[in-house]
Amino acid sequence: MISYMLQQLLNGLSLGGAYALIAIGYTMVYGILRMINFAHGDEFMMAGYFMIFSLAVFPWYVAVPFVILCTIVLGVLIERVAYKPLRNAPRMSVMISAIGISYLLQNLANYLFTAMPQSYPQIDILKHVYEFGSISVSRVTIIAPVLTIVLTVLLVLLVNHTKLGMAMRACSKDQETARIMGIRVDNIITITFVIGCGLAAVGSILYFTDRNTVQPYSGSLPGLKCFVAAVIGGIGNIQGAVLGGFIVGICQIVITAMGYSVFSDAFTFALLVIILIFKPSGLFGEKAVQKV
């Protein structure tokens, strides 16, 4: 029984780890731009396709950085084309533009790679299976949560203890004032997208290695769930997004394991509603300051 629970917990942690990495992308972009990048889930899906093509050509140690690079280029390109021209437009316009990009990416993938699920290449070093008594886990299951926590710690250090991080925090507080202080706001925004997309690419490798297939819509539901995770943790807060990712991942596994798989998606979104009603700023969210 204990080994059974431990096994389910590991399943939940590995799913949660991948969710957490994607949730960071949502939360960072929100923190700086005050917009929800609805295309983030689809950038994650595109990273899956990039991996399929690059692993066909390169060995894994070249393919992984190459995929991260491609995803970053895609994310920055989207920011430049679809979000930057709307910098001074109402926030709602940028959000709608993001929804447009999301559908554009899905349909583009449908057109370029067909709707047939493509089989995701197996990276042997990630697929090694360990056996501990009756528990057996693949290496990726262990790597996912560990890598997530390491990357989060690095990111938090970057934001809180470097000049760049200070600039990012300044932009998130007040862009106009930050610009007056000599911070190149556009560069900071680009860097935010670079970090967000890079982490989404890593998340995509962890997520798809366990699932073996990529199709044009495989980013939409995980994308929504990670958005929920970011809101639960308090959107705009990195540690919160990571915690939210783990909460959503573990809840999903626990509910399915209890035999209520019908409600596993419904529960995630019910959680969103509950959080929004009782603690709208999320678990770690910034407190809304009322200016009198």
Next chain:
Amino acid sequence: MKKTFVIALSCMLMASLVGCGSSSSSTSSTGGASGDTIKIGIFEPKTGENGGGGAQEELAIEYANYVRPTVTVGGKEYKIELDWQDNQSDKTVAVTAAQKLISDGVVGVVGGYGSGVCIAAGSYFADAQIPAIGTSCTNANVTLGNDYYFRACYLDPFQGEVMANWAYSNGYTEVATIDNIGNEYTSGLVKTFTDSFAELGGTVVDAETFQTNESDFKAILTNIKNSGVKAVFAPTDYLYAPLLLNQAHDLGLDVQWIAGDTWYSNVLIQDAGDNANGVVADTFYSEGGNPEFDEGFKAWLNEDASRKATNLDTDAIVGNHAVSYDAYMVLIEAIEEADSLEGAAIREALASLNASEGFACGPYSFDVNGDAVKDTSYICQITDGEWKYQSTETVK
């Protein structure tokens, strides 16, 4: 310059309008025949979760059309033109595809892969009085209560019974089942399997479920591992097969996998690799059943590299090929039998059809519901990275 362009454009527009008018008037008078050609609608998923199986069936239909490109009605030979519509494995798109076929004035329809799309489109074909022959749609509701939908393959309940028989007679008395909630095919098979298995004396110890589009099966697979069964019946859509097998491997779940005809595909060997070894599935047809069909189809596949590529770079023949080929042949046979291009007449001919020649896995006759009368299924197993014929199960 601009003016000439405008004039040319309007001329083209007029011409196309005139073209439309003439073709539609001829359609209404002769019921789908314009000049010397008639149209047969192909209702298959090219894309979506069943895109792989749909593509294989389309190949077999194309081959059937190559073998028998014409049909003689009233002493006149008509060339058969295939009207391909992609139902995208999606119930909503399926209706649009069906309506397109109806407005194109097809004489009959062949397809398709997956029961859900056929059920969604069935009433439209019936209302338009266009007879349709299902290929590998195995759910009872495709033909039940629909006078115009016939079926070349057997039914879901039959498959559940066959696999329950197989499992019990191979020494598995306790099994787990995996059901996809909201999927008619999977739920239908799981239900008949559970009933027949209980009748035989076995027990389903663990009944797991998942939702459509789920990709993380670790939770339910851990439950199955915990239940200690030696065999799992998982008649899911193909999409989930490699996921289940690979994730089961990672969790150290070593069981006999039993599935329905959807898993009987060479893609599975490609997608799941070594983890697919040992999987058992049933199929409408196994290579070697009809050497003449095997040889002809293989030669045709090898003729063109793109055909072979669509068939996943092999010339191996699966059940879907055979039933799709037969579905087309049955329809042509019925049109000749009826000696008419009217839907109602072809329907009558199908209902009373008793044909034995020219099929891959014939003879064909249909029962009152419009289902092909069959009692045999071929059980195959993956051994050493290849589907091998294992046994033939007959149900009384």
